[in-house]
Amino acid sequence: MKAIQVDKFGAPDVLDYRDVPRPEPAPGEILVEIEAAGVNFIDIYHRTGAYQRGLPLTPGVEGAGEVAAVGMDVSRFEQGDRVAYTMVMGSYAEYATVPATKAVRVPDGIDLRQAAAVMLQGMTAHYLSHSTYSLQEHESALIHAAAGGVGSLLVQMAKLRGAHVIGTTSTEAKAQAAGELGADEMVLYTEVNFEDEIKRITVGEGVDVVYDGVGKTTFWKGLNCLRQRGMMVLFGQASGAVEPIDPQTLKRKGSLFLTRPSLGDYIATRDELERRASDLFGWIENGELTVRIDRTFPLREAPDAHRYIENRKTQGKLLLIP
Numbered sequence: 001m002k003a004i005q006v007d008k009f010g011a012p013d014v015l016d017y018r019d020v021p022r023p024e025p026a027p028g029e030i031l032v033e034i035e036a037a038g039v040n041f042i043d044i045y046h047r048t049g050a051y052q053r054g055l056p057l058t059p060g061v062e063g064a065g066e067v068a069a070v071g072m073d074v075s076r077f078e079q080g081d082r083v084a085y086t087m088v089m090g091s092y093a094e095y096a097t098v099p100a101t102k103a104v105r106v107p108d109g110i111d112l113r114q115a116a117a118v119m120l121q122g123m124t125a126h127y128l129s130h131s132t133y134s135l136q137e138h139e140s141a142l143i144h145a146a147a148g149g150v151g152s153l154l155v156q157m158a159k160l161r162g163a164h165v166i167g168t169t170s171t172e173a174k175a176q177a178a179g180e181l182g183a184d185e186m187v188l189y190t191e192v193n194f195e196d197e198i199k200r201i202t203v204g205e206g207v208d209v210v211y212d213g214v215g216k217t218t219f220w221k222g223l224n225c226l227r228q229r230g231m232m233v234l235f236g237q238a239s240g241a242v243e244p245i246d247p248q249t250l251k252r253k254g255s256l257f258l259t260r261p262s263l264g265d266y267i268a269t270r271d272e273l274e275r276r277a278s279d280l281f282g283w284i285e286n287g288e289l290t291v292r293i294d295r296t297f298p299l300r301e302a303p304d305a306h307r308y309i310e311n312r313k314t315q316g317k318l319l320l321i322p
Contacts, residue, residue, distance in 0.1 A: 002322065003093035004302045005056045009049030012303035012310075015059070015092075023097045025071035030100050032083060036116035036296070037091035038062035039305045039318035040149070041213075041238055046089075047306065053089070059302075060091030060320070063098075064106060064116035074100045082106040084115035084277075086123065087264055092302055094322040101270060104277040109285045117291050117317040118153070120263065122280045124235065125153035127266035129161055132259060133209040133231050137162030140207040142198060142225055144214045145238070146183055147174035147315045154211060155181045156289055166201060168194050168218075170312065177315050181290060195221040206230060206254075216240035228254035235261055238312075292316030 001022045004015050025031045043059045045051040064084035067077050077083060077100055085103040090096045106115045128150075129135050141158050145151040146167025158165045159182040167183040169175045175186035187197045198207065206227035212218055213236030223232055234242065250256040267273040283289035294316035297305040305318050 001094040002299060003058050003090075004060075004299065004320075005058050006047055007056045009047065009055075012047070012306040014047060015302045015306065017300040017302070020058075020093070022095050025069055025074075025097050027072040028074060028100055029071040029097045030067050030074060030077050030083070030103060031069040031071075032063065032065045032085070032096050032098055032103070033068045034063045034091060034094060034096055034322050035065040035112040036063065037093075037299075037320045037322070038086075038116050038120055039297075039302075039309060039320060040120050041236060041309065042120075043092075044306060044310060058090040058093055058096075060093070060096075061089055062086040062116060062120040063091035063096060064112045064119070066112075068095060070100075076100050077103065077105070082108075082112060082115075084112070084119050086119035087267070092299065092320060094299075102273075104274060107281050107285065110281050113293065113296075113319060114284060114291050115281075116319060117293050118280050118284070118289075119277075121149040121317065122153050122289075122291070123267060123276045124150050124263050125157050126276045126279060127261065127263065128154060128211055128233060128235060129157040129163075131266055132233050132235075132261045133211075135161040135163045135209070138164065139209070140164045140166065140202065142207045142210045142222065143167045143183070144210075144212050144218050144222070145169065146178035146186070148213075149314060149317050150213055150236075152178065152181055152292055152316055153289070155183050158182075160283070160288065166198060166207065174315055177292075189218075193221075194218075195224050198225040202227075209233060211235065213237075214239050215242050223249070223253055223256065226254065226256055229256065230254070231257040231259065233259055233261065294318055296321050 083103040210222040215237030217239040
């Protein structure tokens with residue numbers, strides 16, 4: 001079978017398209033014939049070595065397809081089932097083995113490419129808006145990169161919760177896209193100081209929560225956008241890691257809360273995984289959640305997909321198609 005493998009950490013060119021043996025499912029695993037694999041920033045961290053993994057590795061932590069075989073002790077799935085999964089390495093391939101406990105069944109009304117597009121980023125947006133800071137009606141949220149993969153879904157889920165959403169983007173086109181998804185106000189951080197603009201919009205009060213997947217370039221100004229006892233939810237570092245913070249800073253800025261959550265801790269149980277997936281698929285089927293697939297790339301063009309996401313061009317999801 002064909003797969004992308006990395007023998008050394010580095011630039012996108014280290015993503016090598018090659019023939020590798022087709023894996024066999026171990027006990028408790030299923031073999032998935034991949035219809036689509038999601039491309040996410042975490043894949044870049046794996047490729048560059050920012051998040052260390054053993055080499056060689058096949059990147060990709062999100063995919064959807066049909067069950068091609070089942071290992072021993074698997075009763076939840078059978079051959080031919082349509083499934084999706086996340087937080088399992090190896091989806092940049094024609095086939096991948098997945099622990100059965102990590103996969104969910106995809107309803108007939110959901111396209112497999114949609115399912116692949118929503119597993120990591122959709123569940124991230126779900127736990128951010130429903131668990132990490134459980135948004136309530138009329139509360140205010142600042143969402144950075146509001147037209148991106150997580151951001152575009154998070155905007156919609158925040159509106160489903162009844163929140164007032166302020167988004168930031170780099171271009172007018174992205175601002176328009178986020179606005180079409182429900183953002184109440186948009187700020188172009190390339191043209192204005194977003195901290196000043198948030199203070200103007202909120203009449204100096206600040207927002208209840210900041211959802212920041214950008215990191216280094218937005219974090220410190222984001223803290224200044226929070227109301228007293230507001231929460232900074234730092235869930236990514238697309239622009240680089242945030243330097244260490246003195247906890248006294250949180251006190252001085254109004255007894256703020258700071259958290260650095262991870263999806264794995266929010267789908268740690270089977271019940272959580274299925275509940276979040278059920279919500280996502282239900283909203284898609286009911287037309288309450290729009291999943292924007294920005295671009296698809298053939299599997300062999302994985303390096304181009306990584307360059308595209310690193311250049312911050314995305315307005316939605318990127319997929320690799322074997």
